[in-house]
Amino acid sequence: MFGRKKGGSETKANIYELLESNYHTIVKKWIDKVYDSYPEDGAKFLRNKKDPFANPVGFRITRGIEGLVKELITEEPSEGVEEFLDSILRVRAVQDFVPGDAVAFIFELKKVIREVLAKQLRDNIRLMEELLDVETKIDRLALLAFDIYMGCREKLFQLKVEEIKKRPFLQLEGVSCPSAALSLRQMKTLREQLNLVGSRRDSEQQGH
Amino acid sequence: MAAKTPKPQELLQIDHRPPREWWMDRKVVFKPGTWCYAGRPENVKALDLPFPREWSPDEEDWKLPDNWKEIVLETFRDRLHKFRSLKVFMDICVRCGACADKCHYFIGSGDPKNMPVLRAELLRSIYRGEFTKAGQILGRLAGGRKLTYDVIKEWFYYFFQCTECRRCSVFCPYGIDTAEITMIARELLLEIGININWIMGPVANSFRTGNHMGLLPHTFKDNIEFLCEDIYDITGIKIEPTFNRKGAEILFITPSADVFAEPGIYTCMGYLLLFHYLDLDYTWSTYASEGGNFGLFTSHEMMKRLNAKMYAEAKRLGVKWILGGECGHMWRVIHQYMNTLNGPADFLEVPVSPITGTRFEHAKATKMIHILEFISDLIYHDKLNLDPSRNDHLVVTHHDSCNPVRAMGFIQEPRHVIKSVCNNFYEMPENTIYAETFCCGSGAGLNTDEFMEMRMRGGLPRANAVDYVHKKYGVNRMTAICAIDRAVLPTLMNYWVPGVSISGVCELVGNALVMPGEKPRDIDLRQEPLVRPTAEMPSEDESDV
Ligand code: SF4
Numbered sequence A: 001m002f003g004r005k006k007g008g009s010e011t012k013a014n015i016y017e018l019l020e021s022n023y024h025t026i027v028k029k030w031i032d033k034v035y036d037s038y039p040e041d042g043a044k045f046l047r048n049k050k051d052p053f054a055n056p057v058g059f060r061i062t063r064g065i066e067g068l069v070k071e072l073i074t075e076e077p078s079e080g081v082e083e084f085l086d087s088i089l090r091v092r093a094v095q096d097f098v099p100g101d102a103v104a105f106i107f108e109l110k111k112v113i114r115e116v117l118a119k120q121l122r123d124n125i126r127l128m129e130e131l132l133d134v135e136t137k138i139d140r141l142a143l144l145a146f147d148i149y150m151g152c153r154e155k156l157f158q159l160k161v162e163e164i165k166k167r168p169f170l171q172l173e174g175v176s177c178p179s180a181a182l183s184l185r186q187m188k189t190l191r192e193q194l195n196l197v198g199s200r201r202d203s204e205q206q207g208h
Numbered sequence B: 001m002a003a004k005t006p007k008p009q010e011l012l013q014i015d016h017r018p019p020r021e022w023w024m025d026r027k028v029v030f031k032p033g034t035w036c037y038a039g040r041p042e043n044v045k046a047l048d049l050p051f052p053r054e055w056s057p058d059e060e061d062w063k064l065p066d067n068w069k070e071i072v073l074e075t076f077r078d079r080l081h082k083f084r085s086l087k088v089f090m091d092i093c094v095r096c097g098a099c100a101d102k103c104h105y106f107i108g109s110g111d112p113k114n115m116p117v118l119r120a121e122l123l124r125s126i127y128r129g130e131f132t133k134a135g136q137i138l139g140r141l142a143g144g145r146k147l148t149y150d151v152i153k154e155w156f157y158y159f160f161q162c163t164e165c166r167r168c169s170v171f172c173p174y175g176i177d178t179a180e181i182t183m184i185a186r187e188l189l190l191e192i193g194i195n196i197n198w199i200m201g202p203v204a205n206s207f208r209t210g211n212h213m214g215l216l217p218h219t220f221k222d223n224i225e226f227l228c229e230d231i232y233d234i235t236g237i238k239i240e241p242t243f244n245r246k247g248a249e250i251l252f253i254t255p256s257a258d259v260f261a262e263p264g265i266y267t268c269m270g271y272l273l274l275f276h277y278l279d280l281d282y283t284w285s286t287y288a289s290e291g292g293n294f295g296l297f298t299s300h301e302m303m304k305r306l307n308a309k310m311y312a313e314a315k316r317l318g319v320k321w322i323l324g325g326e327c328g329h330m331w332r333v334i335h336q337y338m339n340t341l342n343g344p345a346d347f348l349e350v351p352v353s354p355i356t357g358t359r360f361e362h363a364k365a366t367k368m369i370h371i372l373e374f375i376s377d378l379i380y381h382d383k384l385n386l387d388p389s390r391n392d393h394l395v396v397t398h399h400d401s402c403n404p405v406r407a408m409g410f411i412q413e414p415r416h417v418i419k420s421v422c423n424n425f426y427e428m429p430e431n432t433i434y435a436e437t438f439c440c441g442s443g444a445g446l447n448t449d450e451f452m453e454m455r456m457r458g459g460l461p462r463a464n465a466v467d468y469v470h471k472k473y474g475v476n477r478m479t480a481i482c483a484i485d486r487a488v489l490p491t492l493m494n495y496w497v498p499g500v501s502i503s504g505v506c507e508l509v510g511n512a513l514v515m516p517g518e519k520p521r522d523i524d525l526r527q528e529p530l531v532r533p534t535a536e537m538p539s540e541d542e543s544d545v
């Protein structure tokens, strides 16, 4: 790659302008990389089925990636970033990925940008420096992605616990006697009343 | 359930693409969240099923009987002989792929073995490899393979990742029903002691006490009376239902979850209000206290055993016909299997509505009709005083539950009722409703918490369509006429579309029904405030209800 004749390195545009003019290529390549993380037949379906209701995973990935690239080229990312990350990570948090693989697609963006802008970046120190700035942003994006992924996983645990707690008494181990279940229900009502009394007392005390 | 931390060398691997292999070579990895716990020995024993033992799918040794292979092949041969449909399904698939991308589990996971065609191929390849000449000689070349221990594990994994929803069969030009293939595969596994506890438990309970929860008669009765107390608080109407009453005209049967678990109990309050309004001559039964039939997910024999209880009770009580509540697979069993399993129910009469005189001819074999066709007929004859504005706090969409819609074509009746009892109703996109409806992702006995990841994957297509109407029209309530839906969709919504609650249709009926002698209504059946209360003073009760 090095040592060849210079080409395209004279560009005056800054990195963000370049990203913007290559928006569609970047989006397409990045989406392809995300799809590559699925088994072949699955990836084929994700790629080809365009109806958002027949292919919700593809839809959410596309929506997320398009949004993220837009955010990246606007220099100052907005709060929309979280929504776009969520669009993708909420899906990957329940699929067959270890945590690293679930968020790894973020780093693929670096590769994509270097590939797409290879010609312009060649021997252009200014652009290279600007690229470092973009890559730092991508690193931050990855951290945020991990937070969101963890949030989804925590939500899953919480949903499991809630279901177990809501599970009718008789399916719980150890409570196989209906009168025990009934007295549990009465206890629950009692506890709720006590809580009510308790919270009323608290608010009264706060009033003093 | 926690995802395993990868090894450093795995982390450093740059290429995240999964390896490419022929599907027959790919061994199943039992990741947490994608499989259900094994049937407990006491439940298996209670049903006289073979090989009760402690075992776990994620362990290497499944403690199978020594002659497991013989048993499976022998049972397979027997079923091929018994069910002509199975033989046809094994032979005629042309692998056109029309069904391939129609399964919610494939759509949500991208796992090719969740394509219906490949799911069926798991069984079909053994059929070819063990029973057909071409397969025995040519093996893989003819799409055949031999039955091995790993195949058994693969069957367990993928046939308990199928909710028997039949969406795929809607698209198959040959009418191949992958759900029926799954049912047979589960039957084969059952013979060597492989099943899941979330099915074995409810089946054993139903067998023993009449319902999934194992509620004994007085508990069942007490719970319905609790609901009547709540109804009294909300409406001022006192209801005193009867139980096991001989000579009643109608026996009412609904899933026990309606009696015991949120949000089904609000649907149950709707039933109670309606029957009181009509002064219907009906009775509950504490013996036939379950509409659901997890036997459907176990074996044909078990489905028959559990279904028989409903009819035995109808006979014992001497009722004329049976009215059924908002259940999913109960209706599949009634509509598609009951008549050949336990029918015809000659000792009952063709259902006739005592209010409108409508004769429900289509139920002449089973003598059982759905509560929503019963209500739809009442509304058609203008027999109900309804105030739909009492549901104005709700913006409603309707989820077509797989079994009523695909097994009995039950599409318009629920919609007729919903549109008569509420003012804000919006449909989800058309390729996600009616016969093309997406499964909740938790049916066929897979509604357990240890299966959560898979449930969230499988439920994504449904949730995605809800998300659309939630954002576009502000939908905040989805109705579903299936007890499993009512149990699992709240969790699904909580993960994908927070802000949408779930209920049965009869809950909305209960809200809208103007009861003679009721007190002014300012809250709905969930005790949440109405938009336009009829009470003089708005409620000041802010307590957490
Ligand atoms: S019956 Fe439903 S869950 Fe089973 S393969 Fe077909 S679409 Fe998938």
Ligand code: SF4
Pocket: B092, B093, B094, B095, B096, B097, B098, B099, B100, B116, B117, B171, B172, B173, B174, B175, B176
């Ligand atoms: S649509 Fe029918 S014939 Fe075509 S692959 Fe699926 S099961 Fe086979």
